Amino acid sequence: MTQFLxxxxxxxxxxxxRESESVLALPTILTLHTIGLAVxxxxxxxxxxxxxxxxxxxxxxxxxxxxxxxxxxxxxxxxTGVMLFCADAVRKGASVPFLLKMGFVLTGAVTVVLxxxxxxxxxxxxxxxxxxxxxxAVVSIVSWTAAISAGRLLAYVVR
Amino acid sequence: xDLLNMSHDHLLLNHVPxxxxxxxxxxxxxxxxxxxxxxxxxxxxxxxVVALLTLPAFLTGMAAETEIIHRDGVNPAAIVAHHDAALxxxxxxxxxxxxxxxxLWLFRRRSKAPAWVIGATLLLSILTLAMMTPAATLGGEIxxxxxxxxxxxxxxxxxxxxxxxxxxxVQDNRAVWPVAETLHFLGLCLIFGVLSIVxxxxxxxxxxxxxxAVHRLLPWGMLxxxxxxxxxxxxxxxxxxxxxxxxxxxxxxxxxxxxxxxxLYVTVSAQAWALEAGQDTPIFDxxxxxxxxxxxxxxxxxxxxxxxxxxxx
Numbered sequence: 129m130t131q132f133l134x135x136x137x138x139x140x141x142x143x144x145x146r147e148s149e150s151v152l153a154l155p156t157i158l159t160l161h162t163i164g165l166a167v168x169x170x171x172x173x174x175x176x177x178x179x180x181x182x183x184x185x186x187x188x189x190x191x192x193x194x195x196x197x198x199x200x201x202x203x204x205x206x207x208t209g210v211m212l213f214c215a216d217a218v219r220k221g222a223s224v225p226f227l228l229k230m231g232f233v234l235t236g237a238v239t240v241v242l243x244x245x246x247x248x249x250x251x252x253x254x255x256x257x258x259x260x261x262x263x264x265a266v267v268s269i270v271s272w273t274a275a276i277s278a279g280r281l282l283a284y285v286v287r
Numbered sequence: 288x289d290l291l292n293m294s295h296d297h298l299l300l301n302h303v304p305x306x307x308x309x310x311x312x313x314x315x316x317x318x319x320x321x322x323x324x325x326x327x328x329x330x331x332x333x334x335x336v337v338a339l340l341t342l343p344a345f346l347t348g349m350a351a352e353t354e355i356i357h358r359d360g361v362n363p364a365a366i367v368a369h370h371d372a373a374l375x376x377x378x379x380x381x382x383x384x385x386x387x388x389x390x391l392w393l394f395r396r397r398s399k400a401p402a403w404v405i406g407a408t409l410l411l412s413i414l415t416l417a418m419m420t421p422a423a424t425l426g427g428e429i430x431x432x433x434x435x436x437x438x439x440x441x442x443x444x445x446x447x448x449x450x451x452x453x454x455x456x457v458q459d460n461r462a463v464w465p466v467a468e469t470l471h472f473l474g475l476c477l478i479f480g481v482l483s484i485v486x487x488x489x490x491x492x493x494x495x496x497x498x499x500a501v502h503r504l505l506p507w508g509m510l511x512x513x514x515x516x517x518x519x520x521x522x523x524x525x526x527x528x529x530x531x532x533x534x535x536x537x538x539x540x541x542x543x544x545x546x547x548x549x550x551l552y553v554t555v556s557a558q559a560w561a562l563e564a565g566q567d568t569p570i571f572d573x574x575x576x577x578x579x580x581x582x583x584x585x586x587x588x589x590x591x592x593x594x595x596x597x598x599x600x
Binding site for chain 2 (some may be wrong): 159162170172173174177182190191193204280284287
């Protein structure tokens with residue numbers, strides 16, 4: 129494992145991302161990661177709030193478009209996140225806060241999938257919000273908050 | 288005229304909070320006397336825009352300070368006194384702007400703003416003026432010895448809302464900065480989530496949602512903005528030198544001002560409010576919606592680039 133992480137970290141791409149002075153290297157990838165975070169978590173939170181009963185005037189059916197926006201954010205962050213991991217693989221691979229963050233991201237992403245299935249599934253009544261959906265919405269809010277907090281604190285803990 | 292020179296911008300903007308508040312209070316009182324809702328609405332919009340402009344007025348003051356603090360005849364203590372008075376007046380101005388925004392939001396939803404919110408706006412704006420006037424006078428005295436009553440520098444402000452107190456808080460607690468950064472990112476998601484959805488509707492995406500339904504979300508975006516203004520000001524006051532000579536910071540504030548005007552538009556616009564389910568938007572609204580999304584992504588971009596294109600760590 130360590131060998132693999134070392135090889136990853138020493139690849140030409142990782143070295144470029146880590147050491148290049150270019151604005152297109154680390155600055156741009158980090159910025160895209162932040163924008164992706166907003167594009168994913170922002171709409172996810174709003175959908176969660178709607179499921180929990182805020183802004184009930186918003187019909188659920190057309191809100192399904194928000195999931196496309198969320199996937200866009202998720203993909204931006206999976207791609208830029210893998211890049212950022214490669215640049216610092218040995219340390220991140222062994223860092224507990226980082227692995228915690230991955231756990232929260234995974235929980236958040238799975239919750240979004242489950243929530244969409246639950247609200248828009250073939251068996252669910254249109255415009256109805258079940259108790260399970262509300263629980264999923266709370267899990268989503270909490271796991272994204274935890275993922276962002278862990279990610280932000282990584283910058284201060286893992287140095 | 289060099290608008291990229293922040294000391295210059297401070298001279299351009301520093302009368303806006305005082306004069307703007309006077310105009311807002313005047314309009315609001317007149318609207319109450321004449322029982323005129325249009326005037327009342329206009330006064331609330333004035334408070335919102337003045338609160339918006341008070342942000343760069345405050346931030347550029349810091350740049351002006353670094354320019355003149357070492358010059359002859361400038362007493363650093365006079366600058367600190369001006370800074371702290373301005374900070375407290377700034378905080379009150381933001382509260383006034385926030386309450387005026389709530390009034391505008393309610394105005395749109397109920398076509399009438401309740402008396403309590405108008406009363407609160409009036410009270411806060413008068414308190415703001417009572418703080419802003421001495422702040423402005425103290426600022427004038429820095430470079431105008433002829434208006435000083437004594438040769439001594441005015442006594443420094445006390446309390447928790449002063450530069451010294453905030454810098455001490457950040458220095459003494461290693462957790463404050465990281466925690467504030469985390470809150471700043473969470474607030475960012477809330478702002479972006481709400482305003483991207485509102486502006487996507489304006490752009491014509493998710494047409495099946497009537498505009499008044501997404502309008503209901505706006506207070507959540509304002510909550511995020513409150514969190515980010517508070518944490519952002521904490522960063523700025525704790526380490527101003529990272530920002531006053533930082534080009535991305537300048538553009539971040541410019542983008543933020545434009546995004547703030549978009550927030551005002553989506554809050555009050557009758558044309559947007561009237562968009563029913565299934566209705567497409569006119570080209571003007573499409574342009575407003577698209578530009579707002581670009582502006583908010585821009586705010587994030589400039590913020591994240593602070594340490595890379597600029598000098599923040």
